[in-house]
Amino acid sequence: MSKQTHSFQAEVKQILHLVTHSLYSNKEIFLRELVSNASDACDKLRFEALNNAALFEDAPNLEVRVFFDKDAKTLTIRDNGIGMSAEEAAANLGTIAKSGTREFMAKLEGDQKKDANLIGQFGVGFYSGFIVADRITVETRRAGLPADQGVRWSSEGTGEYELETITKPTRGTDIVLHLRDEEASDFLSTWKLKSIISKYSDHLNLPVLMEKETWDAEKSEQVKTDEWETVNKAAAIWTRSKSDITDSEYQDFYKQISYDQAAPLAYTHNRVEGRSEYTQLLFIPAKAPFDLWNRDKRGGVKLYVKRVFIMDDAEALMPTYMRFVKGVIDSADLPLNVSRELLQESRDVKAIREGSTKRVLSMLEGLANSEEAADKEKYASFWKEFGAVMKEGVGEDHTNQERLAKLLRFASTHADEGVSFADYVSRMKEGQDAIYYITADSLQGAKTSPQLEIFKKKGIEVLLLTDRVDEWMLSHLYEFEGHSLQSVAKGAVDLGKLQDEEEKKKAEEAAEAFKPVLERLKDSLKERAKDVRVTTRLVDSPACLVVEDGDMSAHLARMLKQAGQAAPNAKPILEINAEHALVKKLEGDARFDDLAQILFDQAVLADGGQLEDPAAYVRRINALLTA
Ligand SMILES: Nc1ncnc2c1ncn2[C@@H]1O[C@H](COP(=O)(O)OP(=O)(O)OP(=O)(O)O)[C@@H](O)[C@H]1O
Numbered sequence: 001m002s003k004q005t006h007s008f009q010a011e012v013k014q015i016l017h018l019v020t021h022s023l024y025s026n027k028e029i030f031l032r033e034l035v036s037n038a039s040d041a042c043d044k045l046r047f048e049a050l051n052n053a054a055l056f057e058d059a060p061n062l063e064v065r066v067f068f069d070k071d072a073k074t075l076t077i078r079d080n081g082i083g084m085s086a087e088e089a090a091a092n093l094g095t096i097a098k099s100g101t102r103e104f105m106a107k108l109e110g111d112q113k114k115d116a117n118l119i120g121q122f123g124v125g126f127y128s129g130f131i132v133a134d135r136i137t138v139e140t141r142r143a144g145l146p147a148d149q150g151v152r153w154s155s156e157g158t159g160e161y162e163l164e165t166i167t168k169p170t171r172g173t174d175i176v177l178h179l180r181d182e183e184a185s186d187f188l189s190t191w192k193l194k195s196i197i198s199k200y201s202d203h204l205n206l207p208v209l210m211e212k213e214t215w216d217a218e219k220s221e222q223v224k225t226d227e228w229e230t231v232n233k234a235a236a237i238w239t240r241s242k243s244d245i246t247d248s249e250y251q252d253f254y255k256q257i258s259y260d261q262a263a264p265l266a267y268t269h270n271r272v273e274g275r276s277e278y279t280q281l282l283f284i285p286a287k288a289p290f291d292l293w294n295r296d297k298r299g300g301v302k303l304y305v306k307r308v309f310i311m312d313d314a315e316a317l318m319p320t321y322m323r324f325v326k327g328v329i330d331s332a333d334l335p336l337n338v339s340r341e342l343l344q345e346s347r348d349v350k351a352i353r354e355g356s357t358k359r360v361l362s363m364l365e366g367l368a369n370s371e372e373a374a375d376k377e378k379y380a381s382f383w384k385e386f387g388a389v390m391k392e393g394v395g396e397d398h399t400n401q402e403r404l405a406k407l408l409r410f411a412s413t414h415a416d417e418g419v420s421f422a423d424y425v426s427r428m429k430e431g432q433d434a435i436y437y438i439t440a441d442s443l444q445g446a447k448t449s450p451q452l453e454i455f456k457k458k459g460i461e462v463l464l465l466t467d468r469v470d471e472w473m474l475s476h477l478y479e480f481e482g483h484s485l486q487s488v489a490k491g492a493v494d495l496g497k498l499q500d501e502e503e504k505k506k507a508e509e510a511a512e513a514f515k516p517v518l519e520r521l522k523d524s525l526k527e528r529a530k531d532v533r534v535t536t537r538l539v540d541s542p543a544c545l546v547v548e549d550g551d552m553s554a555h556l557a558r559m560l561k562q563a564g565q566a567a568p569n570a571k572p573i574l575e576i577n578a579e580h581a582l583v584k585k586l587e588g589d590a591r592f593d594d595l596a597q598i599l600f601d602q603a604v605l606a607d608g609g610q611l612e613d614p615a616a617y618v619r620r621i622n623a624l625l626t627a
Pocket residue numbers: 033037038040041079081082083084092093120121122123124125126127173
């Protein structure tokens with residue numbers, strides 16, 4: 001192929017512009033990105049060579065070399081990994097196939113801190129070379145192709161790139177950065193490059209080599225020798241013994257694999273022996289990533305088999321509700337050439353997933369149950385960031401449901417956060433059997449729900465659930481240690497032994513006396529309410545809405561509608577406080593029908609719902625106000 005000029009895909013142009021302009025303040029990360037691409041390319045070769053050893057040609061030792069030419073102002077990152085064919089070079093370096101690119105751009109364009117880690121998260125690392133270079137030349141040959149099918153890709157990072165066929169005797173890729181003048185003086189120093197490599201690439205599973213230098217007394221400067229030396233540790237950290245690894249080494253490793261600048265909240269490192277043998281090094285991040293809610297995103301746990309990288313979309317290795325966990329699992333038992341399909345079905349992988357899930361749970365229990373204030377704080381912060389995701393586990397992971405239930409934390413009428421089921425149970429009133437809860441759109445809405453009034457009056461604690469996933473979770477969790485979970489907005493209020501006989505009798509009498517009014521109310525509201533009944537659940541409010549025991553709560557129905565899904569249009573039950581002045585006023589009032597409608601509308605509003613005919617409500621209220 002003679003030299004051809006191609007245009008970048010439109011999005012690439014935008015990305016290039018943004019990357020080079022927004023991330024300039026943290027420009028050294030280009031080296032991390034390019035070395036990590038080189039390392040990925042070696043991992044890929046190792047993997048493909050499992051089935052085709054000829055790909056190693058005569059160079060089985062995989063490595064990355066970083067070297068520079070001061071006069072030419074070039075910096076080269078060379079790997080002997082998988083390389084690229086002409087088609088691959090055009091596809092990988094001229095287009096962006098990844099989804100999420102738009103999000104990436106929105107982030108970089110936004111006001112928030114220009115976070116250099118975004119670039120790794122979105123897989124546009126290659127383009128970071130243009131932060132420091134005004135031209136990048138890539139010379140590459142795919143392993144297995146003949147020497148005359150090498151490719152030269154070259155671009156100034158503006159609108160176009162050139163592609164031509166070259167002869168390249170060795171497989172793999174050279175990324176040659178033609179540095180801008182000011183960057184050349186910054187980066188073309190062995191000392192500087194070494195320090196960046198050890199900062200970011202110490203734990204790579206392969207050696208990064210640089211030319212050795214010695215001090216030349218005559219010239220009074222460092223000069224290159226013919227030798228190469230390894231400048232990173234090149235030892236997979238998880239294979240080392242725990243006692244030899246410092247906390248800061250663990251942290252550095254975490255930062256490297258997670259693209260997170262902050263230290264992890266907690267980590268666990270174990271060699272598991274038994275039916276299946278593997279090493280796990282798992283981290284819990286301190287902060288939730290922006291895409292935590294994407295259940296399909298690539299997992300953060302990488303699978304290795306005897307130090308050979310196998311894959312990183314490891315949904316087989318971690319349950320979805322633990323998708324925030326980062327780390328490495330290295331199995332000693334799996335066959336190296338295990339395919340993705342086999343992985344999903346392998347008994348060993350299942351054992352690894354179960355073992356790792358339990359390990360993460362123990363790590364969390366350790367924090368949650370610790371006597372140390374620092375650990376408790378960590379757990380509280382974990383719950384704030386990831387609690388809602390953990391709740392998915394209650395429905396998805398039946399084996400661990402009990403353990404998960406103990407880890408749940410809620411707001412309640414007693415405390416705004418951090419209430420566990422065990423805390424709740426320890427505060428239960430004498431004679432109380434059930435754990436009471438209410439679901440609502442917001443904490444404020446939950447706190448002021450009319451349905452809570454009798455519970456407040458009697459000092460009975462109620463859990464206030466406001467996460468979207470709560471209703472779903474509760475459809476899978478019915479009890480905690482023998483105490484049933486009961487919504488205070490479902491079914492008739494039954495405080496059982498908590499209500500004394502006197503109160504019950506009074507309520508029954510009131511209901512009896514109120515019967516004629518009730519019949520009229522039922523008639524006025526027959527289009528809107530399934531039933532109207534007298535309740536003891538209210539103290540200050542005149543009325544509230546409840547649903548029947550098996551029915552969907554109004555809160556859930558609203559959420560489904562918002563999400564564009566069909567929700568049953570079940571009519572609610574209107575419950576009336578016969579003691580309330582407004583209710584007492586009903587009897588004999590000429591505006592009975594209007595008052596009945598107002599009562600119902602107010603109950604809808606107090607429940608966080610929307611009126612079907614707000615104008616009618618306003619008209620009726622105004623008529624009352626001006627009467
Ligand atoms: N040294 C290399 N050898 C072989 N292929 C490479 C090399 N560098 C880049 N590529 C190819 O170019 C693609 C784009 O690289 P880029 O760094 O922009 O994203 P990425 O590496 O896919 O993302 P991530 O860093 O999240 O894995 C890579 O996926 C890879 O296929």
